[in-house]
Each structure stands twice: as structure tokens, then as C-alpha cells.
Amino acid sequence: MFDSLKKKLQNIRTKFASNIEEVAGPEPAAAEQPLLAEAAEPAPLAAPEPPAPVEETPEERVEPTFFNRLKVLVREREVLLQEKDIEEPLFELEMVLLESDVALPVTDEIIARMRSDLVGRHRKIGASVDDLVASTLRSALCGVLGDGLDLSEYIREHERPVKILFTGVNGTGKTTTVAKVGHYLQKSGFTVVIGAGDTFRAGAIEQIRTHADRLGIKTIQHQAGADPSAVLFDTVQYAKAHGIDVVLADTAGRFHNRANLMSQLEKIRRVMKPDLVVYVDEAVAGNDAVIRADEFNKAVGTDAVVLTKADMDPKGGAAISVAHTVGKPILFLGTGQGYDDIMPFSPRLVVDELLGGEA
Amino acid sequence: MLDNLGASLKDAVKKLAGKTVIDRAAVDELVRDLQRALLSADVNVKLVMQLSQAIKQRALEEEPPKGMGVREHVLRIVYQELVRLMGKPGEVALGPQTILMAGLQGSGKTTTTAKLARYFQRKGLRVGVICADTFRPGAYDQLKTLCDRIGVPCYGDPNEPDALKIVREGLPRFRKQYEVIIIDTQGRHALEENLIEEIININEISHADHRWLVIDAALGQQASEQARRFHAAIGIDGVLVTKMDGTAKGGGALSAVSETQSGIVFIGSGETIEDLERFDPDGFISRLLGMGDLKALVERAEEAVSAEDIDVNAMLKGKFTLRDMYKQLEAVNKMGPLKQIMSMLPLGGMQIPDDAYDITSTKMQRYKVIMDSMTPPELDDPSIIGGSRVQRIARGAGVSPDEVRDLIKYYKIMQRALKGMRGMGGGKFNMQRMMKKFGRTQ
Numbered sequence: 001m002f003d004s005l006k007k008k009l010q011n012i013r014t015k016f017a018s019n020i021e022e023v024a025g026p027e028p029a030a031a032e033q034p035l036l037a038e039a040a041e042p043a044p045l046a047a048p049e050p051p052a053p054v055e056e057t058p059e060e061r062v063e064p065t066f067f068n069r070l071k072v073l074v075r076e077r078e079v080l081l082q083e084k085d086i087e088e089p090l091f092e093l094e095m096v097l098l099e100s101d102v103a104l105p106v107t108d109e110i111i112a113r114m115r116s117d118l119v120g121r122h123r124k125i126g127a128s129v130d131d132l133v134a135s136t137l138r139s140a141l142c143g144v145l146g147d148g149l150d151l152s153e154y155i156r157e158h159e160r161p162v163k164i165l166f167t168g169v170n171g172t173g174k175t176t177t178v179a180k181v182g183h184y185l186q187k188s189g190f191t192v193v194i195g196a197g198d199t200f201r202a203g204a205i206e207q208i209r210t211h212a213d214r215l216g217i218k219t220i221q222h223q224a225g226a227d228p229s230a231v232l233f234d235t236v237q238y239a240k241a242h243g244i245d246v247v248l249a250d251t252a253g254r255f256h257n258r259a260n261l262m263s264q265l266e267k268i269r270r271v272m273k274p275d276l277v278v279y280v281d282e283a284v285a286g287n288d289a290v291i292r293a294d295e296f297n298k299a300v301g302t303d304a305v306v307l308t309k310a311d312m313d314p315k316g317g318a319a320i321s322v323a324h325t326v327g328k329p330i331l332f333l334g335t336g337q338g339y340d341d342i343m344p345f346s347p348r349l350v351v352d353e354l355l356g357g358e359a
Numbered sequence: 360m361l362d363n364l365g366a367s368l369k370d371a372v373k374k375l376a377g378k379t380v381i382d383r384a385a386v387d388e389l390v391r392d393l394q395r396a397l398l399s400a401d402v403n404v405k406l407v408m409q410l411s412q413a414i415k416q417r418a419l420e421e422e423p424p425k426g427m428g429v430r431e432h433v434l435r436i437v438y439q440e441l442v443r444l445m446g447k448p449g450e451v452a453l454g455p456q457t458i459l460m461a462g463l464q465g466s467g468k469t470t471t472t473a474k475l476a477r478y479f480q481r482k483g484l485r486v487g488v489i490c491a492d493t494f495r496p497g498a499y500d501q502l503k504t505l506c507d508r509i510g511v512p513c514y515g516d517p518n519e520p521d522a523l524k525i526v527r528e529g530l531p532r533f534r535k536q537y538e539v540i541i542i543d544t545q546g547r548h549a550l551e552e553n554l555i556e557e558i559i560n561i562n563e564i565s566h567a568d569h570r571w572l573v574i575d576a577a578l579g580q581q582a583s584e585q586a587r588r589f590h591a592a593i594g595i596d597g598v599l600v601t602k603m604d605g606t607a608k609g610g611g612a613l614s615a616v617s618e619t620q621s622g623i624v625f626i627g628s629g630e631t632i633e634d635l636e637r638f639d640p641d642g643f644i645s646r647l648l649g650m651g652d653l654k655a656l657v658e659r660a661e662e663a664v665s666a667e668d669i670d671v672n673a674m675l676k677g678k679f680t681l682r683d684m685y686k687q688l689e690a691v692n693k694m695g696p697l698k699q700i701m702s703m704l705p706l707g708g709m710q711i712p713d714d715a716y717d718i719t720s721t722k723m724q725r726y727k728v729i730m731d732s733m734t735p736p737e738l739d740d741p742s743i744i745g746g747s748r749v750q751r752i753a754r755g756a757g758v759s760p761d762e763v764r765d766l767i768k769y770y771k772i773m774q775r776a777l778k779g780m781r782g783m784g785g786g787k788f789n790m791q792r793m794m795k796k797f798g799r800t801q
Contacts, residue, residue, distance in 0.1 A: 095404060098398055098404050098580070099404045099405075099580050100580065101401075101579035101580045101581065103399075104395065104398055104399045169577075169602070169605060170465075170467070170602060170630075171464075171465030171466060171467055171575060171601075171602070172465060173464065173465050200630075201501065202500065202501040202502075202503075202504035202505050203469075203497035203498060203499070203500035203501025203502070203503075203504060204497060204501070205497070206496060206497035206500040206501075207495065207496045207497030207498075207500075207501075208496075208497075209496075209497075210496030210497060211496055255602075255604060255605040255606075256605070256606070257604075257605060257606055282465065282575075282577075284463070284578055284579060284581040284585075285575075285577045285578065285579055285607075286401030286577060286578060286579025286580060286582075286607070286610065286611060287398075287399045287400065287401050287579065287607075287608075287610075288401070288576070288577040288605065288606055288607035288608070289577065289579075291606045291607075292577075292605065292606065295606075308465075309463070309464060309465070309548070311548070311550065312463065312548040312549075312550065312581060312585070317579070317580070318579065337464075337494070337551075
């Protein structure tokens with residue numbers, strides 16, 4: 001995941017850099033003449049800008065008018081970036097983000113951030129342009145991805161049993177994720193019980209049951225068609241009675257535009273009172289990811305997100321979209337068919353990864 | 360969000376109206392809005408760029424045919440280009456055949472397999488289903504349960520790990536008895552080489568007549584890549600789009616169509632076994648753009664009827680009576696759920712409150728019965744219906760007074776909604792005419 005996005009971002013960075021470099025292009029010529037002009041100017045009047053290092057506080061930014069550009073160029077030997085200087089690479093960045101499934105509104109926001117961060121910015125002639133672009137892109141991405149969440153730590157800090165409810169639309173991989181998270185928590189030394197709350201889809205109970213049996217996890221189940229709230233309530237009771245650390249509650253997939261199914265989910269939440277509501281979606285989802293993440297968040301709330309099928313998609317734009325929309329941390333990435341194919345998600349690492357190591 | 364896009368697209372189209380010369384700026388704006396709408400619908404970025412180039416070029420270079428306004432001309436180009444992008448609906452033969460289902464995990468293969476079985480069964484064919492998903496726990500149970508409900512035999516063995524063996528044993532047995540055989544397979548994605556290997560082998564030993572790719576409507580830009588690899592592996596000759604009952608627009612399916620040079624065969628749009636429709640390009644385009652039925656607009660344009668000549672419908676003047684609602688309910692019964700019809704009207708952003716749609720067909724039937732018990736003056740002016748009239752109507756229709764009040768409440772919601780529409784330039788459209796058109800395309 002993220003490999004191809006990384007490559008593309010790298011290209012964009014060089015592009016930005018070369019465009020910005022071009023702006024600095026006429027440097028020698030421009031720099032020479034105005035020496036005179038500077039001498040002629042009644043110096044102290046317009047002066048109060050200190051020749052500060054590059055990329056600092058926002059107050060330092062000036063309208064990139066021709067005069068200001070010249071002034072800055074002369075006085076501080078810096079270049080003031082103009083909107084048109086970066087228009088082309090910005091458009092390319094936009095395309096790259098869209099191609100990587102970053103949803104349109106989120107892309108718009110990243111681009112806007114980049115633009116407002118870069119335009120009017122001073123750049124010292126000779127200072128690394130790449131650093132400037134990288135740091136801007138970095139802060140834009142970090143801003144969008146938010147912070148991570150360490151599940152083990154969360155469980156240690158909270159009263160047990162910690163109840164985790166999994167929600168999401170059909171076919172995103174909730175059941176598989178429940179099994180994987182169960183396995184992960186077991187490995188971390190917690191005891192786990194699973195509630196087979198998908199009583200609707202044919203074969204769902206058998207599916208979660210088989211997974212749990214293989215992993216040696218207890219499943220609480222009712223018959224197909226039973227009230228999922230009741231199943232999950234029983235699961236919580238079981239956990240309390242047996243001193244189990246974590247309750248994982250599977251639910252049936254449902255579309256966010258089905259009012260009655262969403263109110264069923266709301267009822268489940270009321271009955272089992274989960275500590276964490278985890279929204280599961282797939283990393284290959286496109287623009288709809290944003291809409292449904294938002295609807296689920298509005299209907300039952302979301303505390304964390306799991307993105308599945310991350311191994312299908314080397315780009316991972318949906319991660320950026322969903323994280324941004326919900327404004328909640330991404331807990332795990334699902335990366336394959338095995339029980340171990342689950343990866344805690346750390347936004348810092350991802351951004352580092354995307355922008356190439358130290359950048 | 361997309362509703363807004365639809366609205367801005369509509370605004371862009373509106374700007375073209377009444378112009379005699381094609382305005383480059385207006386075309387640019389239209390193309391930009393179109394791009395945004397398509398990108399939000401997950402259509403492949405490259406396809407979108409190609410399409411918008413083509414539209415821009417044609418709109419500026421081609422002379423509009425005589426008698427056709429600029430707006431209609433541009434709309435027609437947009438429509439034609441979109442149809443070209445969409446490809447033809449995939450062929451579905453109603454005869455003996457073997458169909459192999461392929462797709463990503465969780466795209467809805469198993470559910471769709473059962474729906475397809477039902478489709479062919481209803482067409483009078485003998486159908487058998489083979490479950491070659493030996494990996495996912497519960498897969499066989501799921502398919503078996505679904506098949507049992509419709510009385511279709513399902514071959515499989517949850518304890519057998521070898522999918523090839525199941526196909527090898529099941530096929531000859533089923534071929535003797537059944538005409539249509541559908542093979543459900545395990546979900547896989549294009550980067551899992553051993554699984555791709557497996558489906559190549561299944562394809563070989565089954566000699567499947569069709570290899571259909573199941574695509575989740577929400578699948579994003581990744582659709583192209585996945586479709587390309589599946590196509591390279593087994594030669595996809597049809598695309599099924601699932602989960603169209605959500606809010607996803609299914610643009611990913613277009614990428615798949617373009618990669619595989621095939622067509623969309625079916626659309627899955629619901630959780631029951633009957634929720635499978637043959638693909639209809641026009642409806643699909645409308646949905647992609649979040650805009651009314653473009654084809655109807657284009658047809659109208661081709662008849663070269665200028666919008667101003669059409670009578671302004673009383674309904675849109677706000678004189679919406681119970682009689683209108685009665686007619687509407689009757690029309691709705693023939694055409695399907697109200698929401699679908701409303702989404703076909705070029706209203707741009709949905710201005711209709713959700714409770715207006717919260718009406719089931721049984722309720723509609725009841726509403727009609729209640730209206731049958733009303734007098735003509737009451738139908739013309741529902742505001743005269745007071746307490747005693749409610750009692751009388753309820754007795755006449757054999758319902759409770761509450762239900763009569765319910766109906767009046769529903770009427771008021773509809774009336775308000777239609778009044779809201781009036782300001783949106785919808786007044787120029789003749790609703791009934793459009794309704795008729797939709798009736799035909801259905």
C-alpha cells in the first residue's frame with residue numbers, strides 16, 4: 001500500500017521544486033540592477049521586515065505583487081512565490097491525489113492548503129526548495145490524517161470488559177476483521193469473546209463461528225434472524241461473568257441510506273453500550289467512502305476506523321479520505337487473508353513513508 | 360455532496376440555454392462541472408480527461424443541426440460521449456450456458472450468484488449453482504441457504520479445500536440436468552498470484568461460456584487495474600455492478616468496462632434475491648451525473664420543441680390537488696418507487712424531504728382507497744376536509760380516521776415539495792410528458 005502514491009508524490013515534489021527554482025531563475029540579472037534602486041530608496045521607511053530564515057511564521061508572508069517580489073528579492077535575497085508559479089504542479093498533484101482515490105472534497109482541501117501555504121512564501125535563494133515543498137506537503141497530509149490510536153493501551157487504561165462494536169456497509173470485511181482483531185488481541189495477552197451480531201446474512205454466523213473456533217475464541221450466537229441487540233447483550237453479560245477483557249461485536253453490513261437498518265444499529269449501540277465504535281471500510285473504495293463514513297458517524301458515531309483490503313491497493317487514498325472525513329484515528333489496516341494480516345496504523349509513519357524517509 | 364454537483368452541472372447547462380453562438384467560457388464551465396461530477400462518481404481519472412477533451416472539442420467545432428439550440432446541441436454531445444464510454448449493455452442469452460463469477464473479496468459475488476440463479480429461473484430455465492469458494496468460512500452455507508429459498512440446487516462441500524476438484528466433479532453432474540450453471544468463486548484480487556492461477560484453472564476446466572466480473576459500486580480508481588488483470592487472466596466478457604442501492608455511483612464499473620471492452624450485464628441494488636436489474640445505460644448516466652434523465656432531455660431536444668411552447672403544468676404552479684396525487688400514485692405503481700422517479704427528473708439537488716419517500720406500496724394502495732371515498736370538491740380542495748368529513752371518509756374507506764389524517768399530511772408534504780421545485784426553473788418542463796417518457800424507458 002501507498003507505494004505508487006509515494007512514487008508519484010516524489011515526482012510532484014521535483015516538479016514543484018523545479019517550478020519554484022524557475023521563479024528564482026532570473027536571479028543574477030534581477031539582483032544586480034536593483035542595487036541602485038535600493039540605494040535611492042529612503043531606506044528605513046519600508047524596512048521593518050527582518051531578513052529571517054526561510055519558511056517561518058505566516059505573518060511573514062506578503063502579497064506577491066511585483067513590487068513586493070522585487071523588494072524581497074533585493075533586500076533579503078529571497079524569492080516570493082506567486083500563485084501562477086505553482087499552478088501547474090498543483091494541478092498535477094490534484095490529479096495524483098484523485099487517481100489515488102483521495103475523494104474530491106478532501107483533495108480540494110489538501111490543494112487549498114498547499115496553495116495557501118506556498119503562495120506568498122519567502123524562499124531564500126539557494127535554500128533547498130525541496131525542503132520547502134516537502135514540509136508543506138507533510139503538514140498538509142498530517143493535518144488530514146490526524147493521530148493514531150493504540151488499541152492495547154486503550155484496553156489497559158479502561159475498565160474491562162472493553163466493548164468494541166464493528167459497523168460498516170456490506171462486504172467491507174467486518175467479520176474477517178473481527179477475527180483478525182481477536183487474534184491480534186489474544187497475541188497481546190487479552191482474553192476475547194466474539195458476539196455473532198450478523199444474524200441477517202446467510203452463512204454469517206457459520207463464518208464468524210469457524211474463524212473463532214480456529215482461533216480458540218468463544219463465540220456467543222443466537223439463531224439466524226434473531227435480534228442482534230440481544231445477541232450482543234448476552235455477549236457482554238458473558239464477558240462480565242467470566243472476567244473477559246474484550247468483547248468484539250460483529251454486525252450485519254448495512255447501507256447508510258436505510259433508515260430502519262441504521263436505527264437497528266442505533267439500538268444495538270444503546271443496548272450494549274460499546275466503548276469503541278469501529279467503522280470498517282475498504283481501502284479500495286472511491287468517493288463514496290466519504291459519504292458513508294460521514295453518515296455512519298452521524299448515525300451511531302465512530303471512534304476509530306479499520307481499513308480493509310489494503311493489500312489490493314498500492315495507493316491507499318481512501319485512508320486519507322476516510323480519516324479526514326470522520327476525523328477519527330485509523331486503528332488497523334487489513335492487509336491479506338491470513339489472521340496475522342492486520343497492521344496497526346500510524347499516521348506519522350505513513351506520511352514519512354509517503355514522502356520518503358527523513359523528509 | 361453529489362447532489363450539489365448535479366445542481367451546479369445543471370446551472371452550467373442553464374447558462375448555455377438561449378445562446379445562439381457557442382460560448383467557449385460556458386462550455387469550459389460545463390466541462391469542468393462534468394469532470395467534477397464524474398470524478399466524484401469514481402470514474403477513472405484518465406477516462407474523465409479523455410471524455411472532457413472530446414466533449415470540449417466537439418462542442419466547439421461541430422455546427423449544431425438546424426433547429427436545435429446550443430444547449431441541446433451540447434447536451435446531445437455530452438450524452439453521446441457518455442454512452443460511448445458506457446459501452447453497450449452486455450448480452451445475456453436465455454439458453455444453456457455456464458457462467459463463471461469473478462471479483463474482489465466482498466464485492467457481492469455470492470449474493471449476486473443467487474440473484475442470477477433466480478433471474479434465469481424466472482425466465483424458465485433450469486439452473487444449478489456450484490460453490491467453488493472453498494476458502495471463506497460460511498460461504499457454502501450462505502449460497503446453500505440462498506439457493507434453498509428459491510429451490511435451486513447448489514453443489515459444494517464445505518470440507519473440501521480444493522476448488523478445482525469441486526468444479527471438476529460438480530460440472531458433469533449438473534450439465535446433464537441443468538441448462539444454466541453458475542459457478543461462484545472465492546473473492547480474490549489481482550495481486551494474489553496463486554488465486555489468479557486458481558481462477559485461470561477453473562476457467563479452463565469449466566469451459567465457461569461467460570466470465571463475469573463483479574464490481575462493487577463503491578470501488579474507486581483501483582477498478583481499472585483490477586479489471587485489467589482479471590481480463591488478462593480469464594478474459595472478462597461482462598461486468599456486474601453490485602450495491603447500487605447505496606449512495607455509490609458505480610463509476611468504477613465504467614473503468615472495468617473500458618478495460619475489458621465488454622459491457623455491463625446486470626445491476627444489483629438490494630438485499631433480496633429479486634433485486635437484480637438488467638443494465639440501463641440512461642439510468643446509469645443520470646445517476647453518475649446526479650442529474651435527471653439526460654436521454655429524455657436529448658430526445659426532447661431532437662424533436663426540436665422549444666421549451667417555452669410547452670404548457671406550464673398546473674402542478675408546478677402550486678395547484679397540486681389530491682387528484683394530481685391520485686394520478687401520481689397510479690403512475691408510481693406502474694413505474695416503481697417514488698424516489699427513483701424523482702431522481703430521474705432533472706431537479707438537480709434533491710429538494711424533497713425524505714419523509715415524502717417514506718411510503719410503501721401497501722400504504723399507497725390504501726391512500727388510493729381513501730381518496731376513492733372522497734367527494735369531488737374534497738379532491739379539488741383538500742383544505743375543506745374537517746373533522747366530520749374525516750370521519751365520513753374513514754367510514755367509507757374502511758380505515759381509521761388517523762389514516763385519513765396521515766394521507767392529508769402526506770399530501771401537504773408533497774405539495775410543499777412541489778412548490779419548492781417551482782423556483783428551480785423546473786416550470787418549463789412538462790411533468791406529465793416527462794413521466795410518460797420515463798414510463799417508456801423503464
